Amino acid sequence: MNKPLRRISIFCGLLVLALLIRDNWLQYVQADALQTNTHNRRVSIARYSHPRGDIIVDGKSITGSKESSGSDFKYKRTYKDGPMWAPVTGYASQAFGATQLESIEDGILTGNDDRLFFRKTLDMVTGKDQQGGNVVTTLNAAAQKAAYEGLSQQKGKGAVVALDPSTGKILALASYPSYDPSSFAGNSLDTDTKAWNKLQKKNNSADPMQNRALRETYPPGSTFKVVTAAAALENGLYKSANDKTRSPLPWTMPGTTTQLKNEGNIPCEDATMRTALQYSCNTVFGKIGSDLGNDKMLAEAKKFGFDSEQFTPVRSNASVFSDDMNQSQTALSSIGQYNTAATPLQMAMVASAVANDGKLMKPYMVDELQSSNVDPVAKTEPEEMSRPLSPGNAQILQSMMETVVKDGTGKNAQIPGAVVGGKTGTAQHGVANSANPYAWFISYAKLPDGSSPVAVAVVVEDEQANRDDISGGGLAAPIAKKVMEAVINAKK
Amino acid sequence: MSSTSQSPTHHTSTIGAIGAPSRRNTELALLAFAVVIPVFAYANVGLAMDGSVPTGLLGYGLGLGLLAGVAHIVVRRYARYADPLLLPLATLLNGLGLVVIWRLDQSPRLQHRAKILFHAFSPDAPKQLMYSALGIAFFAVIIVFLKDHRILQRYTYISMVTALVLLVAPVFFPAVNGAKIWISIGGFTIQPGEFAKIIIAIFFSGYLMVKRDALALASRRFMGLYLPRGRDLGPILTVWAMSLLILVFETDLGTSLLFFGMFVVVLYVATERTSWIVFGLLMSAVGAVGVGSFEPHVQQRVQAWLHPFSDKVMAQSDQVAQSLMSFGSGGVMGTGLGQGNSDLIGFAANSDFIFATFGEEMGLAGVMAVLVIYGLIVERGIRTALAARDPFGKLLAVGLSSAFAIQVFVVAGGVMGLIPLSGMTMPFVAYGGSSVIANWALVGILLRISDTARRPAPAPNPNPDVEMTQVVRP
Numbered sequence: 001m002n003k004p005l006r007r008i009s010i011f012c013g014l015l016v017l018a019l020l021i022r023d024n025w026l027q028y029v030q031a032d033a034l035q036t037n038t039h040n041r042r043v044s045i046a047r048y049s050h051p052r053g054d055i056i057v058d059g060k061s062i063t064g065s066k067e068s069s070g071s072d073f074k075y076k077r078t079y080k081d082g083p084m085w086a087p088v089t090g091y092a093s094q095a096f097g098a099t100q101l102e103s104i105e106d107g108i109l110t111g112n113d114d115r116l117f118f119r120k121t122l123d124m125v126t127g128k129d130q131q132g133g134n135v136v137t138t139l140n141a142a143a144q145k146a147a148y149e150g151l152s153q154q155k156g157k158g159a160v161v162a163l164d165p166s167t168g169k170i171l172a173l174a175s176y177p178s179y180d181p182s183s184f185a186g187n188s189l190d191t192d193t194k195a196w197n198k199l200q201k202k203n204n205s206a207d208p209m210q211n212r213a214l215r216e217t218y219p220p221g222s223t224f225k226v227v228t229a230a231a232a233l234e235n236g237l238y239k240s241a242n243d244k245t246r247s248p249l250p251w252t253m254p255g256t257t258t259q260l261k262n263e264g265n266i267p268c269e270d271a272t273m274r275t276a277l278q279y280s281c282n283t284v285f286g287k288i289g290s291d292l293g294n295d296k297m298l299a300e301a302k303k304f305g306f307d308s309e310q311f312t313p314v315r316s317n318a319s320v321f322s323d324d325m326n327q328s329q330t331a332l333s334s335i336g337q338y339n340t341a342a343t344p345l346q347m348a349m350v351a352s353a354v355a356n357d358g359k360l361m362k363p364y365m366v367d368e369l370q371s372s373n374v375d376p377v378a379k380t381e382p383e384e385m386s387r388p389l390s391p392g393n394a395q396i397l398q399s400m401m402e403t404v405v406k407d408g409t410g411k412n413a414q415i416p417g418a419v420v421g422g423k424t425g426t427a428q429h430g431v432a433n434s435a436n437p438y439a440w441f442i443s444y445a446k447l448p449d450g451s452s453p454v455a456v457a458v459v460v461e462d463e464q465a466n467r468d469d470i471s472g473g474g475l476a477a478p479i480a481k482k483v484m485e486a487v488i489n490a491k492k
Numbered sequence: 493m494s495s496t497s498q499s500p501t502h503h504t505s506t507i508g509a510i511g512a513p514s515r516r517n518t519e520l521a522l523l524a525f526a527v528v529i530p531v532f533a534y535a536n537v538g539l540a541m542d543g544s545v546p547t548g549l550l551g552y553g554l555g556l557g558l559l560a561g562v563a564h565i566v567v568r569r570y571a572r573y574a575d576p577l578l579l580p581l582a583t584l585l586n587g588l589g590l591v592v593i594w595r596l597d598q599s600p601r602l603q604h605r606a607k608i609l610f611h612a613f614s615p616d617a618p619k620q621l622m623y624s625a626l627g628i629a630f631f632a633v634i635i636v637f638l639k640d641h642r643i644l645q646r647y648t649y650i651s652m653v654t655a656l657v658l659l660v661a662p663v664f665f666p667a668v669n670g671a672k673i674w675i676s677i678g679g680f681t682i683q684p685g686e687f688a689k690i691i692i693a694i695f696f697s698g699y700l701m702v703k704r705d706a707l708a709l710a711s712r713r714f715m716g717l718y719l720p721r722g723r724d725l726g727p728i729l730t731v732w733a734m735s736l737l738i739l740v741f742e743t744d745l746g747t748s749l750l751f752f753g754m755f756v757v758v759l760y761v762a763t764e765r766t767s768w769i770v771f772g773l774l775m776s777a778v779g780a781v782g783v784g785s786f787e788p789h790v791q792q793r794v795q796a797w798l799h800p801f802s803d804k805v806m807a808q809s810d811q812v813a814q815s816l817m818s819f820g821s822g823g824v825m826g827t828g829l830g831q832g833n834s835d836l837i838g839f840a841a842n843s844d845f846i847f848a849t850f851g852e853e854m855g856l857a858g859v860m861a862v863l864v865i866y867g868l869i870v871e872r873g874i875r876t877a878l879a880a881r882d883p884f885g886k887l888l889a890v891g892l893s894s895a896f897a898i899q900v901f902v903v904a905g906g907v908m909g910l911i912p913l914s915g916m917t918m919p920f921v922a923y924g925g926s927s928v929i930a931n932w933a934l935v936g937i938l939l940r941i942s943d944t945a946r947r948p949a950p951a952p953n954p955n956p957d958v959e960m961t962q963v964v965r966p
Contacts, residue, residue, distance in 0.1 A: 004764050012871070018901070019904050022908050026816065026819040039813055
């Protein structure tokens, strides 16, 4: 009987071996995947097991942590001026996870990031509780406040993005209507889940949780004419702002019998580019787009950042300029209609590239990551993204945009003591243009020393207002002016 | 006894040399470790969870030490030559199990859950300590009163009846958590399957010892396999049918697999015919696929095994997923006792799923150590079978050891997602009176067999006639 016994012994050994191998598979090979599995509650338990690091603007934190009464989570996230900063911070909720900066920089904020390993080990040895590091943003509190208050006074939906043209730093990033991430930071069914449900798009037509500054694309309307003008200059179609453009009025789009209309009776026939931009001539810029053709327009738009997502590091949707259009469609797209769509960030990048003498800087909002005792861990260096314009052409375009503010549709954005260049836009949308148009304004300000500290894009959709009242100059330009003033004043 | 080429010098594994040391002092030294390690673990849990050494440490240490001491004295007095490893290994597992159950008692999450579900929370560790004491007492009774394991052979058919009653009884009691494996008498709930495991091993060994020649010899050879006669298939078919009935009516995958597996092992050892293994595997496959095709409970378990994280499975039960995440979150070194979140499993955290807590808090290193301890217990049991001098003892020892091995494989494999989950408990570590008491009884019987096997043979008879006689062993 001993031979089968020895075989049974080997068999039982194999059973144990199978368990040992499986255990190695689970606890060594698969360990990381299981640890970070979306169903694994340990992830959020760890996230809230000690005070979370803060997100910092102008040296002050806009977030906080307080002890929470829940059984699983020791701390809860709090926000100061939550609705104003929500497009920057995102949220970190015990029940609903984390997004945007709260999610992207989670490793730093919880203190689990490998770059904080030394600090963590030191804390462990000295018996100190683990503490999260801080995320220092590039934002400007005064500009953000001006942007958010400007939007909330309009009571419509809208967004503002302000950039520092020379570095790409994001100075303001506002979206309205917004939400207070504090309201659902916990995991109580009574308060947090109710607040969360109330904010969801299906229960709230205003969709307050949409980050309009980065994630919504709007038809840019006439503000896109800046891109078209840049394409005309870069491709040598016209050499200066004051060349006659030889454009007829009325102008029939090639391949169609449709005449492209201007808004009102404005001097567009054979106008110079300066005049055409000042009065926002559809015929002139439509013809430029048509003359250059889809490929050249697309190449220029891409240089400004169209058709690709931006990571600030929070992701921004890709703006759209199509690549398969005929001449008339290209003409319409070149005045910011048809398929063209842009995020507010994208249009701020356009203004910023012009203001920075043609050099587009990569937009970013995280300046520095710090350990809990404010030692820098990582710093973002400004980075050039592309050169959509030569410096000479950029200066020509600047003088044209400055004319728009000085004598044209953008007079509301004038700032004493600074030179402002801008472009208004009123974009039609909806079936047969039935929906309320979007009021756009993009601009930059230049100081007497020649430096340009700020470029802004503002978009406002006003449902209450009378259709005729909506124009970039009337609704959006005053907000842009306040944001630019705030940045200029903060510099002084 | 099966091989005819028995050499005069025994193989080292068949212990039986005259004057073999009793190894009781080895056992005592190992027992000291088996008590001290869980005491340290207990202190570790307290320090990790409250930052102080738990007040119950002394009582726990003394209690475990006392139990181990009593067991040791009983073995030293009544089973001097018993295997020295089994008792320390079982004590270590039982001690660690108590620590982990106590650790889960401290979990606010489980306390909260108990208050919601049962309106009250009562700690399980004190109860488990009492069950362990009962288990050791039962163990002592077996060592003291069972002078020779061959006495059990007399009760072959009574064992069969008892085992059948124990296995069928749960059908008449309400299902608990979807499985009918419990009977409740006057406030006590008993899991009869745990006891049936031992009793049915006695039946299998007694029965097959008598029938093995018929089953082994009366067969035809076909393609290198010995095909049994039709009527010799009777016993295996009966056990097979019984296992399937358990599976269908008690929805208990583990018990079913355990009994059939044990039977096939004992049958194979008794007859030395590989064909029985082939038949056994075929019949298990047919049975499993057959029942799986219509029994929703089994299908559910298989789905949970194949796709533990799918939305459909998660909506029904996230047990397997939680268990897997527990193991994964432990990683190689574990979080340390008292610092994991294995209590997220909620349901049966300290019984069926207690191994997940070992996984998370003691890590790959700890789990491998525990698995090796189980492996050692099984191998010591089979070594006992090898050493046993009588066929009944051999069959009983291998039956009990293989049942133990299959149980460990089925439970650990279930919680680690290697095989579908089934409702059984890890021997010695999981919370549950029936399980602890039955497994101590199992170890007691193995010790008794090993004592008989290792006991020095009686001094040779001085009668010169005897020397002339050639003893031919069967």
